[in-house]
Amino acid sequence: MHQHTLTLESRLGGTPRDRLWKELFGNALHFPLANILLELLLRDASAYLIKPDAYLLIFAGLAQALWLSQRTLDRPWRIAGNLIGPALYTAVEVVKDGPHFFTDANHVAYWVFALLVGVIQSLRLRSPRIHAPLLIAEQVVRSCILLAMYTIFEIRSSPTPSSVSDFIADPSHQFVSVIIPTFGLSLGLADLSSQRYLALLRETAAQLRVYAEWLFGRDLLGRAIGDPAELTLSRRTRTVLFMDIRGFTRWSEPRPPEAVVAMLNRYYAVAEPLIQSHGAIKVRFLADEVLAVFAEADDAAAAASELRDHVGALLKGDGLGVGIGLNTGPVVEGLMGSSAMQAYDVIGDTVNTAKRIEGAAAGGEVLIAAATHQALSLAHTVGNSREVAAKGKADPVCVFPLDYLAFRARRNRVALGRMRPAPASAPAR
Numbered sequence: 001m002h003q004h005t006l007t008l009e010s011r012l013g014g015t016p017r018d019r020l021w022k023e024l025f026g027n028a029l030h031f032p033l034a035n036i037l038l039e040l041l042l043r044d045a046s047a048y049l050i051k052p053d054a055y056l057l058i059f060a061g062l063a064q065a066l067w068l069s070q071r072t073l074d075r076p077w078r079i080a081g082n083l084i085g086p087a088l089y090t091a092v093e094v095v096k097d098g099p100h101f102f103t104d105a106n107h108v109a110y111w112v113f114a115l116l117v118g119v120i121q122s123l124r125l126r127s128p129r130i131h132a133p134l135l136i137a138e139q140v141v142r143s144c145i146l147l148a149m150y151t152i153f154e155i156r157s158s159p160t161p162s163s164v165s166d167f168i169a170d171p172s173h174q175f176v177s178v179i180i181p182t183f184g185l186s187l188g189l190a191d192l193s194s195q196r197y198l199a200l201l202r203e204t205a206a207q208l209r210v211y212a213e214w215l216f217g218r219d220l221l222g223r224a225i226g227d228p229a230e231l232t233l234s235r236r237t238r239t240v241l242f243m244d245i246r247g248f249t250r251w252s253e254p255r256p257p258e259a260v261v262a263m264l265n266r267y268y269a270v271a272e273p274l275i276q277s278h279g280a281i282k283v284r285f286l287a288d289e290v291l292a293v294f295a296e297a298d299d300a301a302a303a304a305s306e307l308r309d310h311v312g313a314l315l316k317g318d319g320l321g322v323g324i325g326l327n328t329g330p331v332v333e334g335l336m337g338s339s340a341m342q343a344y345d346v347i348g349d350t351v352n353t354a355k356r357i358e359g360a361a362a363g364g365e366v367l368i369a370a371a372t373h374q375a376l377s378l379a380h381t382v383g384n385s386r387e388v389a390a391k392g393k394a395d396p397v398c399v400f401p402l403d404y405l406a407f408r409a410r411r412n413r414v415a416l417g418r419m420r421p422a423p424a425s426a427p428a429r
Contacts, residue, residue, distance in 0.1 A: 016069065024065035027117070028085055030142055031110050032057035034149045038106055042156055053093070060088040078125065082118030086110045105155075109148050116141050135195065136188030143184025147177060216344055220281055231344060233334035238281070238293050239300040239372055240331070240351050242358035243271070243307055243324045245288035251320060263318065264288065270314050271307060278303040282333070282346060293346050297328050297375035301402060304366045312364055321363025326402075327354035328372040356390035357399055366402040373400050 036054045048054065064085040071077040089110065093101045101107055120138045124131050154173070155162050167173050212221050223230045245251075245267070252260045268285055275283050275292045280303065282293040294300040304324045311322050329350035335342045353369060361367045373382055381403050387396035 019069040020065055023069040024062065027082070028061040028065035028068070029058070031113055031145055032061045032085065032089075034145050035106055035110065038149045038153055041153060056092055057085075057089055060085040063088055078121035079115070079118035082114045082121070083111075086114045105152050106149065109145075109152070113141065113145055113148070132192055135192050136185060139188030139191055140181050140184035143180050143187065147180045150176060150180075216282075219276075219279065220344065231335045233332055233336070235330055235332050237329065238295065238331050238333070238346065238350065239297045239326060239328040239375065240346065240354040241275075241290075241292040241294065241300050241304055241324065241326050242355050243290040243292075243304075243311070243322050244358055245315065246321045246323055246363035248288040248320065251318060266314060267311065270311055274306045274310060275303050278306075282344065284345075291351075293331075293333070297326075297372050298377055300326050300328075301366075301368065301372070301376060304368075304402060308364060308366050323358055323361030323363060324366040325354050325356070325358030325361050325368075325399075326366070326372045327351075327357055327369040328375045329353075329369075352392065353390065353397060356393065357388070357397060360388035360390070360397075360399065367399040368402055370398045370400070 036057060039048050039053065064081060067084055068077065068081040071081065090101065090107070093107070117138060120134050120141065124134045124138075127134070151164065151167050151173075154167055155164070158166075168177065209221070216224065220230070264287070267288070268290075271290055272283060272285075275290070278294065278299040279296070280292045280294055280299075282291070284291040292300070292303065294303070304326055308322065308324060315321055327350050329348070331346045331348040331350050333346040334344065336345050336347070337343055357367050357369055367388070368376075368382065370385070373385075376382075382400035383403055385398055385400050387398055390397045
C-alpha cells in the first residue's frame with residue numbers, strides 16, 4: 001500500500017498513536033490516577049512519591065494501553081487486555097509486600113473495576129444490538145471508581161472504626177452515592193451521541209472518499225490530502241497515454257444503449273486496474289476513450305503493452321480492437337475550472353499530440369512518440385520509425401510501434417539480472 005493511502009486511512013481511522021492516547025486516557029489510567037490521589041490523601045505525599053508504587057501504577061496503565069491499542073476491534077481482547085494493568089501492579093506489589101497487598105480495599109477494587117470494564121467492552125464487540133446500553137453502563141461503572149475511592153477514603157480516614165453501612169447511613173454520602181452514578185449516566189448518553197455522530201462522519205467521509213477517488217484516482221487523492229499543494233497548477237514532465245476502441249461507433253449504432261454501457265463497463269473494469277497497477281497519476285474515461293497520465297515513460301509503456309493484450313482479448317469477441325498512443329513532454333496539471341466547479345486535468349501540446357498519435361494507431365497497435373522513445377530506459381524495444389500526419393500539426397509526427405514481446409522480455413531480463421547475485425571475482429594470480 002502506498003504511503004499516501006496510509007495517510008488517508010489514518011485520517012479516517014486514526015493512527016496507532018491516536019489509538020494509544022485514546023486507550024491510555026480514555027480507559028487504562030482511570031483507576032491508577034484515582035488510586036494515586038487516594039494514596040496521596042491518606043499518606044504523607046512526599047513519602048509516597050519517593051516510593052515506586054505510583055510510578056508502577058502509571059507503567060501498568062501504559063503497558064495495558066499499549067497492548068490494547070495494537071489489537072483489532074473485531075476481536076474480543078478486551079477482558080484479558082483490561083486485566084494487564086492490575087496484573088502487573090499486583091505481581092510486583094505482592095513480591096514486595098506479600099499477601100498483605102490484598103488487605104487494602106483499593107487493590108481489590110482495581111481488579112473488580114478492570115474486570116467489569118473488560119466484560120462490558122467484550123460484550124459490546126460481541127453484541128452490537130445492545131451496544132448502546134452497554135456503552136452507557138460502562139460510563140456508569142467508570143464513574144463509580146470515584147465513588148469507590150471516596151468510600152474507601154472516608155472509611156480509612158475516619159477517627160473511629162466504620163464500615164460501608166456506616167458510610168451509607170450519612171445523608172451526605174447518600175447524596176454522593178446517587179449523584180456520581182447519575183453523572184456517569186449523563187456521560188454515557190453524551191458518549192453514545194458522540195460515537196453515533198462520529199460513525200456518521202466516518203461513513204460520510206468513506207462515501208466522499210470513494211467519489212473523490214473516482215475523480216482524482218487513489219494515488220493522487222492520497223497525495224493531495226497529505227499535501228494540498230499537489231493540486232496546484234504546475235508544469236511537469238509526464239507521459240500521456242490515450243486508448244480508443246476501433247470501430248466502436250459502427251458497433252454501437254445498432255445496439256441498445258444498455259448493451260453499449262454494459263460493454264463499456266467491462267472495458268473499464270479491465271483497463272482501470274491495469275493502468276493503476278503501473279502507478280498512473282490520473283485516469284479518465286470518456287465513452288470509449290481512456291486517458292492515463294504517468295510520471296515515468298517505462299510505466300506508461302508497460303501499461304500500454306498489457307492494455308493491448310488484455311483489452312484486445314476482451315474486445316476480440318465483438319470484432320473490435322484498441323489503438324494506443326503515447327507521448328512524453330511538459331504539461332500543466334492541477335485543478336482547473338471556476339470557483340464553483342473544478343476538476344483535476346492535464347493540458348498542453350503533449351496531451352494533444354498523444355491523442356493525435358493514438359488516432360494514427362491501427363487496431364492492436366501501440367505507437368509512441370520520439371520523445372517517449374528517448375525517455376524509455378529500454379529504448380531498443382521498438383520497431384522502425386515512421387511519420388504520421390497529425391491534425392493541427394504543420395509537420396508530420398515521428399512515431400515508433402512498441403514491440404510488446406521484446407519490451408516485456410527485456411524488462412524481465414533486467415529484473416532477473418537485478419535479483420541475481422554478482423558473480424564472484426576471479427582469484428588474483
